[in-house]
Amino acid sequence: xxxxxxxxxxxxxxxxxxxxxxxxxxxxxxxxxxxxxxxxxxxxxxxxxxxxxxxxxxxxxxxxxxxxxxxxxxxxxxxxxxxxxxxxxxxxxxxxxxxxxxxxxxxxxxxxxxxxxxxxxxxxxxxxxxxxxxxxxxxxxxxxxxxxx
Ligand code: CA2
Numbered sequence: 001x002x003x004x005x006x007x008x009x010x011x012x013x014x015x016x017x018x019x020x021x022x023x024x025x026x027x028x029x030x031x032x033x034x035x036x037x038x039x040x041x042x043x044x045x046x047x048x049x050x051x052x053x054x055x056x057x058x059x060x061x062x063x064x065x066x067x068x069x070x071x072x073x074x075x076x077x078x079x080x081x082x083x084x085x086x087x088x089x090x091x092x093x094x095x096x097x098x099x100x101x102x103x104x105x106x107x108x109x110x111x112x113x114x115x116x117x118x119x120x121x122x123x124x125x126x127x128x129x130x131x132x133x134x135x136x137x138x139x140x141x142x143x144x145x146x147x148x149x
Contacts (some may be wrong), residue, residue: 002047004139005134006035007060008050009076023101031129035072038133042140044069054085058134061088070139071096071120072132076145078092078116079104089119095142097135100125133148 008028017025026034032048039046043054047068051057057075064071071094075085096119099139103126104111117123121142124131 001043001113001134003045003047004033004039004044004070004072004136005060005064005068006048006072007057008074009054009057009078010052012074012076013050016067021060022027031132034129035136038136042136044136044140045145046086046136048078051107054082058084058088061085061092063096065092065093068094069143070094072098072099072135073097073120074101075110075116079116080111086119087114090115095139096120097138097142098123098125099130099131100124101131130132 012028015023015031028050031120035048049060051060057078061071067085071092074095075098076084078085078099098114098116098120105125114123122138124134124138127134
């Protein structure tokens, strides 16, 4: 079985160090652990990665087309800016879910638009680290019903 690529964008490596009231107190390695445990429960595996570089995220999404069963993507601030990530997701042809820790709709207006949303199966936001768990559950169900991105 191919892994789920859980991809994390810019500044998410800083989790737990700043802004716990917005993003929670957990670190990214702790969220990775949570994802591994949930994936095992669902009979899946995860390949968990983080990058501050837009092009690296684009390359990983391209790679997912042949190497992953699905994608859970927290693109961080690139969510609100990146046509390149939108285009990569459109071409990925595997189920994909947009994930956010915070409820972006309760925050600044510039976070209300996502370039990712139109290129994925669905969006989960506002549940802290549990957003990742919900994304894995959604992907498991999409994979079982054989839905492509
Ligand atoms: O809520 C989310 O998961 C976001 O994707 C997080 C991004 C933000 O730009 C999106 O609008 C919503 C930011 C992640 C930055 O995380 C930090 C954590 C600690 C300290 C500084 C930044």
